[in-house]
Amino acid sequence: MTSKPAKISVQGVTKTFALGREAFTALDDVSIDIADHEFVTVVGPSGCGKSTLMNILAGLETPTSGRALVDGVPVSGPGPERGVIFQQYALFPWLTVRQNVEFGLRTTGVPKQERRARAEHFIELVGLEAFADALPKTLSGGMRQRCAIARAYSVDPSILLMDEPFGALDALTRVKLQEQLLRTWSRDRRTVLFITHDVDEAVFLANRVVVMAARPGRVYDVVEVDPAVVRDEAFRLSPEFAALRNRVWRSVYHQEGRTAALSGSRTDTPS
C-alpha cells in the first residue's frame, strides 16, 4: 500500500453540468485514494455527487477537470475490469438469470463451455441456482439484485462499483444481502467502492467511510473502521458500532452547522 500506486485514485476531480443557463457543480475538487482490496463506502446527502463519482470511475461520464485513475491508468471508458452494480438492477428483462450472467462473458469472448461453467458458479454463489432459467420479472427485488451481482462478478472484475445497490430493498433483505456481500468479498477481497445513503450500511460494510457534502459535492469527512472487526450481528448492536454510526451520522446530517437532512428525502432514521 506504501510504494504501490493506489488501486483507484481520484485526483482533483471536478464535474459541472449545464442546468439551463447555470452551471451546476456536482463534484468540486474531489480526491480519494483507494488501496487494493479495500472496501470503501461513500455516504452523503442527495445531490452530493456520489453517483457522479461512481459514473466517472465506471467510465460512463468524464470529469470536467482532474482525473480518475485505475491501476495508475486514466479511465477512458467502461471496461469489464470495473464491475458496476446499479440501484435499479439493470437486468436485461428478456434474458433469463443464466443468460444475464452470461452476457458479459459473451461480449468478452469466453467460449461457450467455459461460459456455462462460470455462469453456473456465480449463480450458485448468490444462491439463485433454482432460478437460473427464470426471467427477471418473476424474481423478487433481492433476487434481482443478487442476479446483478452475479453478472458483475462473472467477468471477474478487480473492482466493484456499487451505486446504492440495496437502496430499493426492504430493511430485512438489505441486511441479508449486506452479509452475503461481505461473505463473498471476504473470499477474494476485490476492491469495492460502495455508494449508499444509509449510514448504518456505510459503517457496517466499510474499512473506510467517506462522507460527502452537497452543493458543491465534495469530500467532507473520512472515518476509518478497525479492519480487525468482525462484521456480525454483535458488531451491529455493539457500542463501537453505535459510536462509529453517531460519528458518521453527525458528519452527514450536521455538516457545518446546517441540517442536511432537511434538504433531501431520507429513508433511514436514527434509532
Added chain:
Amino acid sequence: MSVLDKRGAGPGHPLPGQSSDALDDTAPGGTGQGAGRTTRTRQRTGRRGLTLALNAVSVALGIAVWWLLASAGFKLPTPPEVVSRARTLIGDGTLGTDALASLTRVLIGFALGTAVAIPVGFLMGWYGILRGLIEPWIQFFRTIPPLAILPLAVVAMGIDETPKIFVIFLAAFLACVISTFQGVVSVDRTLINAARVLGAKDLTIFARVVVPASTPFILVGMRVGLGSAWATLVAAELIAAQEGLGYRMQNAQLYYDLPTIFVGLISIGILGLLMDRILLLAERRLTRWQERR
C-alpha cells in the same frame, strides 16, 4: 463482550449463519409455489372461459339485432340471405378467388412495408443525422391518407398490381416506422450502460440490447400497420381490379346487391381478425419477458 476477535477473526469478515440463507428473502419458492401456480392457472382459464362466453353472447346479440332491424324494414339483408349468398359465392369460387387476391395484396404490401420500416425506424432512432433527414418526409406522408396518393400512384405506375400494393405498402410502412423509431429512442439508458460496463461495443449493444428492447414497440407497430393495410385495401381495389373483396363490393354496389356487400364486409373482418390474432400470438411469445400491469 468485545466485538473484536469474537470468532477468532480469520481473513476477511467472518459472518454468522454461514449456512446458505440466500433464498430466505425470496417471496416465491418452496412447495407453496407449485400449488400457487396451479390455482392461478385455473383461475386464468376460468376467467378466459367467461370472457369467451361473453364474446359469444355478444356476437349472438349483434346478429339478433341485425336480424330484427332487417325484418323491421330497414334496407338490410337478413342473416339467412347473406349466408345463402356466401354459399353461392363460395360454391362458384368467386369468394375464394377474391379473398386470395385481396389477401395476397395485403400480405405483400404489409410484408414490404414492415420489412422497410423496421430498419428505417432503427436507423432513425440510432443516428440523429438520419432522423433529421428522414423524419420530415415521414411526418409529411403520415398526414396524407393513402387514398389521396392513389391518383398519383395510378398515373405513375399504371393500373396493374403495382399501385395497389404500393398504397398498402405505404400505409403499413408509416404505421410501423414511427413505432419502431419510438421503441429505439425509449430504450432504458441504464440497460445500455449495463451492457457497456460489461464490455459490449456499439454493434453488440444494438443487436443484444436495442433490438430486443424495441421488439414490443415493433410488434405494436406491425399490428397497427396491418390494420392500415386492410383499411387501404378497398381503396386500392378501386383501381381497375378484376377481382378482390373490395372490387366485388364496389361491383355489387352498382347492382344494389346488399348480400354480396355483406359477404365482402364480413370476409374482410374475419381475415383481418385472424391475421391480427396471429400477430398477437407472436407478440405474446416474443414479449413474454415484459412485466404486465
